[in-house]
Amino acid sequence: xxxxxxxxxxxxxxxxxxxxxxxxxxxxxxxxxxxxxxxxxxxxxxxxxxxxxxxxxxxxxxxxxxxxxxxxxxxxxxxxxxxxxxxxxxxxxxxxxxxxxxxxxxxxxxxxxxxxxxxxxxxxxxxxxxxxxxxxxxxxxxxxxxxxxxxxxxxxxxxxxxxxxxxxxxxxxxxxxxxxxxxxxxxxxxxxxxxxxxxxxxxxxxxxxxxxxxxx
Amino acid sequence: xxxxxxxxxxxxxxxxxxxxxxxxxxxxxxxxxxxxxxxxxxxxxxxxxxxxxxxxxxxxxxxxxxxxxxxxxxxxxxxxxxxxxxxxxxxxxxxxxxxxxxxxxxxxxxxxxxxxxxxxxxxxxxxxxxxxxxxxxxxxxxxxxxxxxxxxxxxxxxxxxxxxxxxxxxxxxxxxxxxxxxxxxxxxxxxxxxxxxxxxxxxxxxxxxxxxxxxxxxxxxxxxxxxxxxxxxxxxxxxxxx
Amino acid sequence: xxxxxxxxxxxxxxxxxxxxxxxxxxxxxxxxxxxxxxxxxxxxxxxxxxxxxxxxxxxxxxxxxxxxxxxxxxxxxxxxxxxxxxxxxxxxxxxxxxxxxxxxxxxxxxxxxxxxxxxxxxxxxxxxxxxxxxxxxxxxxxxxxxxxxxxxxxxxxxxxxxxxxxxxxxxxxxxxxxxxxxxxxxxxxxxxxxxxxxxxxxxxxxxxxxxxxxxxxxxxxxx
Numbered sequence: 001x002x003x004x005x006x007x008x009x010x011x012x013x014x015x016x017x018x019x020x021x022x023x024x025x026x027x028x029x030x031x032x033x034x035x036x037x038x039x040x041x042x043x044x045x046x047x048x049x050x051x052x053x054x055x056x057x058x059x060x061x062x063x064x065x066x067x068x069x070x071x072x073x074x075x076x077x078x079x080x081x082x083x084x085x086x087x088x089x090x091x092x093x094x095x096x097x098x099x100x101x102x103x104x105x106x107x108x109x110x111x112x113x114x115x116x117x118x119x120x121x122x123x124x125x126x127x128x129x130x131x132x133x134x135x136x137x138x139x140x141x142x143x144x145x146x147x148x149x150x151x152x153x154x155x156x157x158x159x160x161x162x163x164x165x166x167x168x169x170x171x172x173x174x175x176x177x178x179x180x181x182x183x184x185x186x187x188x189x190x191x192x193x194x195x196x197x198x199x200x201x202x203x204x205x206x207x208x209x210x211x212x213x214x215x216x
Numbered sequence: 217x218x219x220x221x222x223x224x225x226x227x228x229x230x231x232x233x234x235x236x237x238x239x240x241x242x243x244x245x246x247x248x249x250x251x252x253x254x255x256x257x258x259x260x261x262x263x264x265x266x267x268x269x270x271x272x273x274x275x276x277x278x279x280x281x282x283x284x285x286x287x288x289x290x291x292x293x294x295x296x297x298x299x300x301x302x303x304x305x306x307x308x309x310x311x312x313x314x315x316x317x318x319x320x321x322x323x324x325x326x327x328x329x330x331x332x333x334x335x336x337x338x339x340x341x342x343x344x345x346x347x348x349x350x351x352x353x354x355x356x357x358x359x360x361x362x363x364x365x366x367x368x369x370x371x372x373x374x375x376x377x378x379x380x381x382x383x384x385x386x387x388x389x390x391x392x393x394x395x396x397x398x399x400x401x402x403x404x405x406x407x408x409x410x411x412x413x414x415x416x417x418x419x420x421x422x423x424x425x426x427x428x429x430x431x432x433x434x435x436x437x438x439x440x441x442x443x444x445x446x447x448x449x450x451x452x453x454x455x456x457x458x
Numbered sequence: 459x460x461x462x463x464x465x466x467x468x469x470x471x472x473x474x475x476x477x478x479x480x481x482x483x484x485x486x487x488x489x490x491x492x493x494x495x496x497x498x499x500x501x502x503x504x505x506x507x508x509x510x511x512x513x514x515x516x517x518x519x520x521x522x523x524x525x526x527x528x529x530x531x532x533x534x535x536x537x538x539x540x541x542x543x544x545x546x547x548x549x550x551x552x553x554x555x556x557x558x559x560x561x562x563x564x565x566x567x568x569x570x571x572x573x574x575x576x577x578x579x580x581x582x583x584x585x586x587x588x589x590x591x592x593x594x595x596x597x598x599x600x601x602x603x604x605x606x607x608x609x610x611x612x613x614x615x616x617x618x619x620x621x622x623x624x625x626x627x628x629x630x631x632x633x634x635x636x637x638x639x640x641x642x643x644x645x646x647x648x649x650x651x652x653x654x655x656x657x658x659x660x661x662x663x664x665x666x667x668x669x670x671x672x673x674x675x676x677x678x679x680x681x
Contacts, residue, residue, distance in 0.1 A: 013378070052545055054311070054379055077548020085539030089471070091478040103467035104547050106460075128478075144543075308677045363630040370626060374618055384613045387674040388627060391609070394670060395631050398663050402634035405641060405656060 002063045002078075002151040002183050003028040004049060009058035011044050011209075018044045020209045022058070029181040031174055031199065033188055036206035042187035043083070043156050045206065049185065050081045050154040062152055077105055080150030082158055086141035090130030094121065094140050097129060098147055105148050112147070119143050119169055134161050139169075146173060153177060153184045159192045171198050227291065230437065231298050234444070238303070238318045241452060248445035255442045258435035265428035279343050286336040288432035289329045290358075292440045294396070296326020297365060299444075301393035304386030313455060316382040319389050321447035323368050325440055330362045357403045364392040364399075461553035468544070468557025469564075475534050476565065483565055486527045490573045493519040498580040512581060513647060514640045520573050521603070521629075521636065524566050528607035529624050531562055532615035545679050555608065555675035559668075563604040570596050583647065591646035594657060599639035601664045606631060609671040612678055634663055 009022035019041045026032055034042050047053040049060055051067030060067055065075045081087075088097045098112050116122045119139045124132055129140060138161040145153065159167050171192070177184055178199070192198060205212045237244050266284045273280035303319025306312070337355060338348040349355065371385055421429065476482050497515050535541045544554045574596070577583040585592045607628060614623040638660035645653040 050546075052542065056379075073547070073549050076546045079546050081542055081546065083539060083542065087539040087542040089475055089534050089540055090538060091475045091534065092471075096474065100467060100471045101543060103470075104464055104543060106463060106548075308674075360630050360633055367626045367630060371613075371617075371623070374623065380616075383677050384617075387609070387670070387678060388613065390674070391606075391631060391667070391670060394666055395634065398634040398659065398666075401659055402637035405637060405659075 001028050002181070004152065004183060004185070005059075005061035005064070006049065007059045007061075009045075009048060009060070010056045011041075011048060011053075012056045018209050019048070019055070022209075022211050024204065024211060026183060026185070026202070028063075028183055029178065030201035031178045031184045031186075032202045032204060033186050033191075033198070033200045034204045034206060035188065035191075038189065040206040041209040042189075042206055046081075046154045046156050046185060046187050047083070050079050050152070051076055052081065077148070078151040080145040080148060080153040081156075082141050082145040082154070083156045084160075086129065086137050086144065088129045088137075088140055088144055091128060093126050093128055094132075094143070095125045097140075098144065101144055101147050107148065111149070115143050115147060118173070120166070135163055135166065138162055139166055142170065142173075146177075149180075149182075151182060153182055155184070155186045157188055158186060159188065167192060174198055223291075227295065227298070230295055231302065234295070234299055234322075234441070235302050237441075238299070238306075238315075238448070241314050241317075241448065244318075244445055245449045245452065248442055248449065251438055251442035251445055255435060255438035258431065258438055262428060262431040262435040265431050269424055270428045271422075271424050276344050279340060282336050282340040284428050284432050286333060286340060287429060288436040289333045289336070291433065292436045293326050293329035293333060293361075295437070295440060296322045296329060296444075297361065297393055297396065300326065300365070300368065300389040304389035307382055307386045311379070313379075313382065314452075316386065317448055317451035317455065319386060320372055321444050321451055323365055323372075323389065324447060325443045327362065327365045327369060328443070329436070329440065330358065330365065333358055334362060353400070353403050357399045360399050360403070361392075361396065364395065368392060461549045461556075464547050464549050465553040465557035465560065468554050469560040472531075472534075472558060472561030473564065476561070482527050482530055483568065486523050486565070486569045487572055489526055490519065490523040490569055491576055493522065494573060494576040494580055501581075512577075512583065513643045514636070516573060516577055516581075516583075517599070517636050517640045517643075520570060520599075521632065523569055523573070524603050524607060525625055525628070527565055527569070528562060528604075528611045528628075529621055531558065531608060531611045536615055541679070551676040551679055552672035554679075555612070555671050558612070559605050559608040559671065562608050563600055566600045566604050567597070570600055585647075587649045588646035588652070591652045592643055594652070595639045595642035595646065595660075598642075598657065598660045598664060599635055602635035602639075602660065602667065603632060605664060605667045605671050606635075609667070609674065612675065635660065638663070 004024070004026040006022055006024045009019050010017070011019040022045065034045060036042050044053070048055050049062075051060070051062070051072065054068055062075050062079070066072060067075050067079070088094070089100075092100070094116075095112065098115075099109060102109050102112070113122070116125050119142060121136065121139055121143055124136055124140075129137065132140060138158075142155075142158060145155070158170055162170060174184060174186070175198075178201075186198075237247060262284070266281055270281060270284065272278055299322035300319045303315050303317075303322060306315030306318065309315075337358075341350065342348050368385065368388055371388055372381075374381075494516070497512075497519065501512070535544065544551070547554060574583075574585060574592075578585065610624060610627045610631075614620050614627065617623050638656040641656040642653045642660070645651070645656075
C-alpha cells in the first residue's frame, strides 16, 4: 500500500553523477536507514523519492503511483520530508506555522498540542520561529514533518542539532510510526547512539551514488 | 482580413513543418545539408532577382532595395519565436531536454533575424524618412519583441543544465509568444497610426518587385531552417559533452 | 481535497507574514511617496507642459514600486526551505500560484490606492471625473501586474542576479498592461467614455497570464 519502488534512478548535476542506476524496493511500513559518507548521494536519493526533485532518468513509485505524474496530488499530500532546513516561516510563530500546514492539508488542529507536547515544544509554541534556538528549530521542523501523519516519511540527518532527550523523542516517534504502518527512510551518516537504539528493518548503504549493499 | 488569414495559414504550415522536423532530433540535424543547399541556391536566385529583376524605385532610389532584406526577416523572426514556445511546451510535456534544445536554438536564430530587422530598418529609414527611428507600430513592437527574447537568452546564460532552468525558460518562452499579439495591439493603440503599409498590400506590387520579395521569404526561411538545424547539432554536442 | 482552500491558506499566510514583518509593504509605500513627490517637483520646475505625461508617469511609478514587493514575494519561501510545503500540497499546485498572486494583488492594490491618493495631493489629479473607469483600470492593471509578476518572481526566486533578472523579464512583457491601463485612466481623467477596447484587451491579457501562471506553476516548482 505504501511501499517505495525505484527503478534505474539516475541523477546528474552537470558532469556530476550523483546517483547511478539505483534499483530499490522498500516494503510498506518498514523503517529504513540510508547510510553512506558525505556526498554519497543520500540527500539526493531522499529528495527524489520524496517527489521534491525529478530524477534525470528512471522511475519512482510510492504505493505504485508516480509522485511526478500528472495525477500525483493525492500521493504528494501523504509525503513528509525534513531536510537540513526547518521549512517554516521565521516571521510566524510555531503554532501559526503548523496551522498553515494543517490548512494546506485540510486537517483539524487537534493533533497540534499533542505533537508539540511529544517533542517538548509546548513552551515555545507561541514564539516566532526565527527567535528559537537551533535545537528547538530542529524539533520544530520535525513537528512540521510529522504533523500530516504522512504515509511516507523522509528524514535527512534528523539527529543533527538535537540534544540527547530530543534524540530519544525522535527515536520514539520512529518506533510509533513503524507500529502505525508508516514507511520511513532516514538518511544518517552515523548510527545514532542511545538506549535501545533504533529498530531498523533495513540499512541501505550508498557509495558514490551507487547502492552498494543492503543488509537487514 | 483574408490577407491576414492567409499569412496565419502560411505561418501555421511552417510551424507545423518545423515541429515535425524537430520532433526527431537526428532527422532535424541530418536535414541541415538539404537546408544548406536549398538556402544557398535560393539566396543566389533571390540576390540575382534583387539586383537585376527588381526595378530601382523612382522616389527612393537604390536604397529601397533594402526592402527585400528587411521585409522577409520579419516572418522568419516570428517563426523563431513561435518555435521557442513550441519547444517550451514540448519540454514541459515530455520532460525531454531535446525539446529544450529546440527552444533555445530557434530563439537564438529568431533573435538574429529580429536584430537584422532592427538594423536594416533604420538604414532604410534615414534617407527616406529622414529619421533613424520613428515611434511607429512595427518598429516599437519589433523592439519590444527583441527585448523579450533577448531576456530569454539572458535567462539561459544565467543557469543551464538543470531541469529547473529548462522549465523556467520554457515558461518564459511561452509567455513571450502569448504576449506577441498584445504587444502589437498595445503599440497600435498607443500610436494610432503607422508609417508602415497596413499588412503589406502585396497585390499592389508589380511582379518585378513581388518575385524578389517572395524569393526572399522562401530563401530566408531556408536560411532559418539551416541555422536552426546546425544550432541544434551544436546544442546536442554540448549536452553530450557535459 | 479542494484547491480554493489551499489558495486561501497561502493567501492568508502571505498576508500574515507581510503584516508581521511590515517591511515589504512599508518599503513600497515609502518608495511610492518618494517617486510621486519627485515627479511633482520635477514637473513643476520644468518649463515644458508635461500634464499629458502625468498618468503614464504614475503607472511607471506604480510599476517600479511593485517591482520592490514582487521581487521579495518568494523570499519567505526560499529563506528556510518552506518551498517544500508548497511542493507537497495535496492539490494541483496552480492553486498555490493563485494564493501567492492573490496576496500580491492585495498588496499592490494598497500601494495603488496610496499612489492615487498621493497623486490627488501632489499632482492635482481628479479621479472623481470618472471614478468607475479609474477603479476598473486600477484593478485590471493590478491583476495583470500581480499575475505576471508573481509568476516571474517565482521563476527568478532561486536564480543568480535575482534583483536584476526580474525587471529584465517583466518590463517587456508588462508593456501591454501599462499601455492599456494608462489609456483607460487617461480617457477617464479627460472625462470621456470608458475606453472599452483597452479594457477588454487588458482583461483578456490578465486572463491569459492567469491561465499560464496556473498551468505553468506546477511544472515550475517540481522541476
